[in-house]
Amino acid sequence: MTPESHPVLATYFDEPITHIKRLYYLDNKPYIYYQHYIQEVTQIHEANLNLDHISLYQLLKENGYTVASFEDTFETATFSTYEKKATAN
Numbered sequence: 284m285t286p287e288s289h290p291v292l293a294t295y296f297d298e299p300i301t302h303i304k305r306l307y308y309l310d311n312k313p314y315i316y317y318q319h320y321i322q323e324v325t326q327i328h329e330a331n332l333n334l335d336h337i338s339l340y341q342l343l344k345e346n347g348y349t350v351a352s353f354e355d356t357f358e359t360a361t362f363s364t365y366e367k368k369a370t371a372n
Contacts, residue, residue, distance in 0.1 A: 292320055299323040305334055306370055313362065313370050324348065 292300065301324040307315040319339055327346050334342065340350050362370070 296320070296322070303334075303339065305339075316362075316366075316370070 300320050300322060303317075303319040303321070305315075305317040305319070306313055307317075321343075324343070324346075326348075327342070337345075340353075343350055
């Protein structure tokens with residue numbers, strides 16, 4: 284993903300980025316949906332991005348990436364029709 288494809292991200296990044304989505308369930312229903320935007324990660328293959336038992340930051344550290352700082356923003360929202368379809372099991 285490039286910052287140009289998402290104007291808001293362009294204010295934070297000036298180089299290609301990796302977009303990681305994580306979905307947690309509670310009682311078999313989507314409960315928490317994270318979206319991480321980080322500098323492009325080229326050494327970790329998508330198949331190795333299983334974050335069920337490891338934090339994103341630990342995964343990056345184990346693959347030679349250093350996280351110097353981060354900022355989390357949380358908000359509540361209702362899934363759009365598209366997001367409901369995309370996360371349906």
